Amino acid sequence: MEGSKEKVILNIGGVRYTTYSSTLRTFPGTKLCSLTEPHAPSTYDYDPTTKEFFFDRSAEIFSYVLNYYRTKHFHCPVDTCRSVLEEELAFWEINEAQLAPCCWLKLHNREVQPEEADIWDENEQTDDQCLIVQTERRDFSWRTRWQPKIWSTFDKPFSSFSAKCVAFVSLLFIVGIVIIFCEETKAQFELFAANSTSVGYSEASHNSHEHFYHQAAYLLHLELFCVLWFTFEFSVRFCFCPDKKLFFQNPLNVVDFLSLFPVYIELFVAGQIQRMPSLGLWLGLVRIVYLLKLLKISKLIETPLILRVLCYTLKSILREICILLMILAFETLFFGSLFFYGELLGSHPSYTGELHFADILLCFWWALITLTTVGYGDIIPLTTAGQVTAALAAVFGMLTVIIPIPIFMVKFRSYYDIAIFKQKLKRRKKH
Template sequence: MEGAKEKIILNVGGIRHETYCSTLHTFPGTKLCRLTEPHAHSMYEYDSSTKEFFFDRSAELFGYVLNYYRTKHLHCPADTCRSVLEEELAFWEISDAQLAPCCWLKLNNKERQPEEFNMWDENELADDQCLIVQMERRDFSWRARWQPKIWAIFEKPYSSVGAKCLAVVSLLFIIGIVIIFCEETKAQFDFFAGNFTIVSHSEVTHVVHELYYHQAPYLLHLELFCVLWFTFEFSMRFCFCPDKKKFLKNPLNVVDFLSLFPVYIELFTAKQIQKMPTLGLWLGSVRVVYLLKLLKISKLIETPLILRVLPYTLKSILREICILLMVLAFETLFFGSLFFYGELLGIHPSFTGDLHFTDILICFWWALITLTTVGYGDIIPLTTFGQVTAALAAIFGMLTIIIPIPIFLVKFKGYYAIAISKQKLKMSRKQ
């Protein structure tokens, strides 16, 4: 084996490979290079009759390994699992860092997403694991015995018949309070629209709207009845939840907590609201959280897979979204400032119309609306320079919005394909 042109035979997985010893010398220190040493036949499995070394390894992957010694470019099959490839390269004492860029990117795109997506399974099983821990406790107090059952009744609608009935009752209360909220705003709108006076001074007519907060008593009582149910429900869920820190971090639970305050505050400050109508309006604005409670309907129906994948897709491109917002903010400041000074410098001295861009902050508003291609038309360019600036802002706005779309689609397609495969795997295991 000392000659450079001497041949060596390798039997890997039943397939014979024949090459030169000089080829194996390409990468000193590796296992294949040590096969060319005089005492290699005593260190490895060597058949003296056929004069070949035998290795019970993957014959397909070894073909790529041997080709690496011949061309100094390491590639891999298209359908290779990364863990299998790493194990095979480690056996032949080759670093996976030597992998060609094309195959490196291919493996990263196929393997990085499943690792990130495993967090989804952990989040889905988190609550169940907490319940299992509660069941395995050796504390035989009444709270330890009843906590998993009560938590399941309030949080798992399909765990029992009682949980289904409770979920339906809760849904009816949510729908009811949303209807009450709409009726309250309708009554207030009609009241404010009709309450105005006309004052004439020097043939100038001014319409003055008198703010006076009005709340129908029966609507307030119905709202209080619904909120009392929500208070009971929130208290029970908070008292019997397995992990209170995780419970308070849930956005829907925060919405439930905030929705308890407006009606109670209004009951205790009824006289002050009559003197300070703005306080009543603020309480009315807080009642918008009632609409967010409708998101709880997702617990009663199976959330479509596409909606479950979407949050993880957005989380994976959070960095790209932040960069996009930074670029959009810069373009808003740049084109807004350019539009402001360009219009003022280019306006004709004899112009007698009203200027809509007297403040640079208004121009920033115009730039943002133009960049997002909304174009309200409340502020329009009056000069040639302003029109050119508006055209450039619209073009850059479209490019800023269109360019990140392929990134989102690629990410979403990868996550969705993985989710489909996971779902099929679960169904096959159940069968």
């Protein structure tokens, strides 16, 4: 206790600092910590008369170093040269990675708010880790012993060799059902084409040429085989998941659940499809959920840093995106209405042609396509007033789209710098 209250006097470039030896022991292995050892007076420049250690170093930066030992948070002055700071930290045997994110970004000429520096947390636990953790369980039943292993096998592809095999088999089934989905669209298109050509027939002719939805039986059997595997996989993962609520909060698990229904529904209403061919098309639309299962491939590869930063950036500017969409909606309504009445009122009385729109809703469609600079050309202005309106819509559309881009780039660059710093910090702490 007395040793911890022992005071140590440091003379840094002519400026005296007094602190407790317990403060200098905060970070073992550093130069300041070695000053508390018995052989320190013989190792360093020690004056027995004044009982102080002398170092001919920068007193300004040392004040921040000493504050780091007191608070365990290392900050630096704003006007410090990066090279000088690195040299001082190397002398005091302090890792640069201990520098606070806000000050690290200042040294790299990046102005960031403190709350922005905290948004990127590489140390946060993933959903998988939270689900695997078992807290204070005393039950030694077979389910308790096997639950983490089975869950890891079916949900963490890189946890074991068996998990890799299960992930590879699931990937084959996903690719297979996507191919089957593409093959099934041929029959659906043939049904639509046949019904379209029969519209011009007479009523009697149409009744004698009724078209039905005929799907190849082998495709339905293959689809059923794939879905049976998905049903087995989903059931195992759901049964052995420690937290059911957290399980369904994952969008990929919701997609897995929804993908089980289309083929079962088609088997259940097979007779109805013959009488209602459009039902087959609706079931085909529902099968698009199979394509969403391809997102599970992201679990087999590490998400690139730039994509993770992009997600954080979009979350941070969500408010600005909503405001942009509101402005775009207002411009669509305004220029669409202006175009509608400009074309009607500006038309010459002798004009006998037909306008490219029938109502104001089509003008709204034209305005949206023009504002987004797509310009299909399906609706074009024929009058002077319409052309002026189209020119204004194109200019305002460019401004609406271009102005937010610098805001997005500044945010993205800021978060990217923070992410790079966090990764460097994580690597240095491992070493």
